[in-house]
Amino acid sequence: MKESFHIVNGMSHMFPESCLLITVGVAIGLLLFVTSSLHVSTLTPDVFFFYMLPPIILDAGYFMPNRLFFDHLATILMFAVVGTIFNTLTIGASLWLAGLTGLFGCETPLLEMFLFSALISAVDPVAVLAVFEEIHVNEILYIVVFGESLLNDAVTVVLYHLFETYNIMGPENITYPDLMAGLASFFVVAIGGTLIGVIWGKHTTSWARRT
Secondary structure, three states: OHHHHHHOOOHHHHOOHHHHHHHHHHHHHHHHHHHOOOOOOOOOHHHHHHHHHHHHHHHHHHOOOHHHHHHOHHHHHHHHHHHHHHHHHHHHHHHHHHHHOOOOOOOOOHHHHHHHHHHHOOOOOHHHHHHHHHHOOOHHHHHHHHHHHHHHHHHHHHHHHHHHHHHHHOHHHOOHHHHHHHHHHHHHHHHHHHHHHHHHHHHHHHHHHHO
């Protein structure tokens, strides 16, 4: 579908690629729902993280301008890691404080607010990047926004699982070793994920070059 989008003349000027993919996905889903009597599997977080997210990130990373990315890696990491953690903590704390005033009319436990903020703190600027490509903005600005959107997903996944575990444990059962274990898991996942990505990326590029 993506290849057809770029081959057909004038298609990219009529509507963005992301809109086409969403429309086609919804149409296929509705068609299967109406015509098929088979049981549709529930979309779980594990299915999304293990089977849907990796091809998306692989596709984005494969066509990424590598030289620009590594030249501005420090800036990208600052926005993707420090910025995402800052967003999660400030959004969660703000919602918790607002809940204490009775604004929401319900309880807003701190850990649950952090769990929610981990979901919304990482923004995927698909529309912004599409506009950037259309108007040919400065390539440094483009790669910083693109690189940040590529890496903040990984940070969000780690934060989500961290706060999910803390919520299951309950705030009264969280001890100092648990906090240190959560901090250590962040670095283990970050470093381990990077190494796995490098290894599989090398094999993927080698395979693609031969085929």
